[in-house]
Amino acid sequence: MFGIERNSSRYPLGINPAVLLAAVFLIAYPLFASDFFTFQIGAYSLILGTIALSLTMLAGYGGMVSLAQMTVAGFAAYLMAILGTNSVGVMGLGWPWWLTVVIAILGAALLSTFIGAIAARTEGIYTIMITLAIAVAFFYFVRQNYQIFNGFTGFAGIKPPTLFGLYWRDPTPFYYLALAIAAFFFLAVRYGARSTFGLGLQAVRDNPRRVRALGINVFLHRIVAYFYAGIIAGTAGVLLVWFNGRVSPGIVGVDMVIDILVIAVVGGMRAPIGPFLGAIAFVLLENFAIDLIDRERFNTVIGLAFLLVVLFSPDGLLGLWRRIESKIRLPRASARLGVRANRGDWHPAGSSERM
Amino acid sequence: MLKCAGKTLLAAAVLAVASPAVAQDTIKMGGLATLEGAFAAPGQDGIRGIRMALEEFNHTAGGKKIELITGSSDASPASAIRATRKLVEQDGVQIMIGPLSGSEGLAVKDYAKTKPNVTFINGTSAAQDTTLRKPAPNFFRFSTEGAQWMAGLGEYAYKVKKYRKVAVLAEDYSFPYTQVFGFLEPFCRLGGKASVNARFWVPIGNKDYSSVIAALPDDVDAIYVALGGADAINFLSQYQQAGGELPLIGGSITVDQTVLGSKGKIRKTVIGTPSAGPISDTWDDPRWKAFVAQYKKMFAGKGGFPSPSLFAHGYYINTKAALLALNQVKGDLSDGGKKLRAALSSLKFESPTGMVSLDPRRNAIADMFLTEVVEGPDGNLVNKTIGVTKQVSQTFGVKYEEFLKYGPVSRTNPPCK
C-alpha cells in the first residue's frame, strides 16, 4: 500500500486508473456475471477476503499472526444462529435481526479481545501457537457441546432479513452487501493505518521495547487491535452464516483456520488489497480445480502454493504483481522520474523480517 | 494458476460470461461424494457405484447420452452445498446424485427446495429427517437410513440372545443417535432395559477409550456399540486388551468389512457379535453375487475394495433408479423434470439386495440384513447372514402420524425406563 500511496499524486485527480477500473469492474460485475459467479465466486471471495483482511491487519500492521480469526468469524456466525432464528429447534432465541447482528459482531469482537489479551501477554512466535491452540480447542468444544452449539450437527435455516423489498440472500443484493462491507473495511484499514492508533501499532510491531520506553501502552495497543480485527472478522462471520444459511463445526475447523492464513499470505500481507486477491485465487481454485486436476489432491496444490509464496515471494501475489509491473514500467518510469527504487523491494521499516 | 492476480481476474471475467452449452441429446448428471479428506475412500467407492450403474445402462438412458460431472465435498454441509451449487448452477446438471453423509444430506435437502426444477437423488446419507420431517418434494432416497438399517436387531437381541439389559456406547452425533433409536425402539418395546445413565456418548474421533471402558457398568448382559471406522477399531482392540468380557452388539458400521479387515487384535472380542445393515457381504443370493462379481470385474486392482461397500451399493441403487426413471420418460426433461419425478415416485425395481420402492415421503422401503461375525474358512473374520428382514419402511410399519410422536432421535430417545 505504501507504494501506491506515494505515487498517487502522479495521476489526475489523485486516483490511479487501475483502482478506478477495479472499482467499476466490481460494481458492474453482477450485470454480466451469472448468479453462480455473483454469489458463490464473487460474494464468497469478498467474505473470505474480509476475514483474511482482519488477519492481515493484525499481522501486517501489528506483527501478530493470529490463527484464531476464523474462530472469531465462526463465533459471530454461531451467535447469529443462537440468538436469532434457526430451523433446528435448539437455542434460537428469536431476537430481532438487527439486534442479533449487533450483538453477534460485538460478541465476536469481545472474543477476539479476550484471545488478544491471552496472546498479547507473550510476544512474536508465541502468538501463533496460542491462537492455534485456542482455535483448535474452540473447534473441539463446539463439536461436543450440544446444549448451546448443537454439537456436530450445528444449526441450519439462518436467513438474512427481507428489507426494502429485497431478500438479502438473493445473489445480486447479497453481492452488493458483501462488496459494501468489504470496501468499508478495506478503506478503514487502509486509512486507519495512518491514524495515530495505526502508526502506534506499527511502531509496536517494529520495536515494542522502544515504544514502551516512550510511555505508550504496548499491551493496550495490541488488544485494541484485536478488538478492531474482531469487528472485521465478526461482520464477515455474519455474512458467512447468511451465505451458507447454516453453521456447523467444520466452519471453525483446522482446515478453514489454515485456509484463512493461506489466503492472507498468498495474497500478500503488506497491503489490505492482498487478502482479497488471495481469496479470489483461492475460491476460483476451490471451485474449478476439480475440472482441471484431480480434486483429491486439492490440499497439496493449496499447500504448495502457500509454501512457494512463503519461500520465494514473501509479499505474496501482490509482491509478484508489483515486481512484474516494475519490470515493465521501469524503463519508462526511470526516464521520467530519474532514479526510482524498485518498488517491489521497498518495504516499510522492520516488516521485511516479519513478512 | 496462482501466478498473477491480473490473469486470475481476467479468467474470472471470461468464465463469468461463458455459459455452459447444453446439448440436446445429452443429460447432465451430477455426482457428489467426499473425494477429499478422511472420508475420501468411501467417497471414491460411492463414485464407483455410480459408474457401475452407468456402465450397466451403457451410459444411455431414455435414448440420451448421460454425462457424469463429479463434485467433491469434505463431509461438511457447507462444502457439500458449495459443490452442489456449482454442479447445478454452473455446470447445469438436471439430476444430482449425492451426498454421502447425514448432515450433508440435510443441507442438500434444504438446497433442493430452492431448485424445484432439478431432481435430487440421495447418495448414502442416512439421516432420518432428510425425508421424515419437512421433506423436499424433489429429493428422493432409494437407499435407506440409519434407523432402518437396524431392523431386526433389537428383536434378535431380546428373543434369540435373551439379553434383557444393555449398555450403549456410541459417538455423540446424529447418525449414532439414529442407529441407537433403531435398535432400542423394538428392544425396549419388548421389555428390554437400557437406562439413560448406561449410555455413553463419546466425542467423534476419540481414540483413547480406556477411561470409557473403565466406566462401563458390569451388571448388563451386553453392550450395544455404534462407532465407525477408526473409532470402532480403537475401541474393540482396547476393550480386548483391557480384558473386557461382555458380549457386544454392533451398529451397521461397527463391525463392517473395513473394521474386521483391519490389523487390530479384535478377534476374541468381535466373534459372535450380531449386527444389521443394508448389505451383507456374504449373502448367497444370485442378485448380490452378480453385483459383487461386476464390481470386482470393474475395479479389482484399480483401487476397489475386496467387496463393494455400502457406499458403492447406495450410490449404485440411487443412480440406477434415476436411469430407470429416465428410460420410462424417454429422457424428456423439458418440463423441468416433472414427469421424471412422477416416474421416480412410483418406481419399483429389483436391486442387488431385493425389491426397492418409495414411501409417500420418497424414502426407500427395502430389505435389511441381520448378520453375525464368524470366523471364515480361511481364518478371516466375516459377517454371516443370519436373516433378512423384508420390506422395512422408515416408520417400522407404524402409521406416519403415530411414528412422529416418537419424537426426533436424541441421546435419550427412546427413554427405555
Next chain:
Amino acid sequence: MRKPMQRRTILILGIVLFAAALLWLVFAVWPDWLIDAIGRKKTFVNTLLNGITLGGLYFLVASGFTLVFGLMRNVNLAHGSMYLLGGYIGYEVAEATGSWFFGLAVAFLAIAVSGILLQVAIFRRMEGDELRQTLVTIGISIIAADLMLATWTGTTYQFDTPDGLYGAIVLPVISVVKSSGAPVFIKYPMYRLTVLGVAVVVGIGLWLFLNRTRIGMMIRAGVNDREMLAASGVNVHFVFALVFAIGAGLAGFAGVVGGTALSIAPGEDIRYLLASLVVVIVGGLGSVSGAAIGALLIGLAEQFGLAYFPTYGVVLTFLIMVGVLAIRPQGIMGTR
C-alpha cells in the same frame, strides 16, 4: 526471610497431604458414601492411570518439540506430521520385517533424517526469521497430510503389540470387595504401563544427555546465548542439526509408541500437534522438565474430562492453558 520459608512449608505440607489423599484413594477400599459421591473406584483408578500414561505419550511427542524450540526458536508446526509419518513408516517396516522393535528404530531414524533435511534445506536459509520458518512448517504440514492421505488412505492402522507386552496385568489394587468377601483386583493393560516406562526412560535419558555430556552442555549454552556459543568456536550448524534430528526422531518414535497404544489415522497429526502446543505452552517453551509437568497435567485433564464430563473435557484443558498464561505467561518452568 521468615515469610518465604513459611510459604514453602505450607506448600510442601500441601503436596504431602495431597499425595497422601491420592494414595489413600488408590489403595483403600472405598466406603459407600464416597462411591455415591464420585462413582466407582475402578473408574477413578483406571482414569488416573490412563491420565498418567497418556501424559507419558504426550511427553514423548512434546519433548522433541520443546527441545527444538529452546535452541532454535523454531516452532515446528509440522511436528504432528512427523509423528504421523513416523507411525506409518514404523508400521510398514514392522509389517515387512515382522519386528515391532525394528519398526520403532527405523521410524526414529527416518524421521530424524527428515528433520535434518528440513533443517539443512530450508531453515538454515532463513535463520533468524522465526515467523517465516513457522509459516514454512505450516505449508509442509498441509502438503504432508495430503500426501500421507494419498499414500496410506483414510484407513486406520494398528500395530501388533509385541507379544510380551500384550494383555492386561493385575495390579495390587483392590477395586471392590465382593459380598462373598473375595477382593476384586484392578486389571490394567500392560502396554500402557510400558508407554509410561518408556517416557520416563526417555526423560531421564534426555536429562543426562543435556546435563552430563559435552554436546548437551553446548546445547544448553546455545539455548541461553546462541551468539556466544557460535563465537566460542562451536559448529552451531552441527548442534542445530543434531537437536533437530533428536527432536524430530522423538516425534517419529512417539508415532510408533502411540500408534500401538491407540492407532494411526489421518487427523492424528493435528491432535498431537495440539497436544504438543498446549503441553509446551503450559510447561514452558524450551524446558524438558516443563514438558513433563505439562504433559502430565494435560493427560490427566483429558482423561478425567472424558470419564467424568465428556462434553466439557476440552474446556478443562483450555482452562489450564489460560490459567497458566494468566499467571505465568512463560509457562510453569519457562524462563524469559
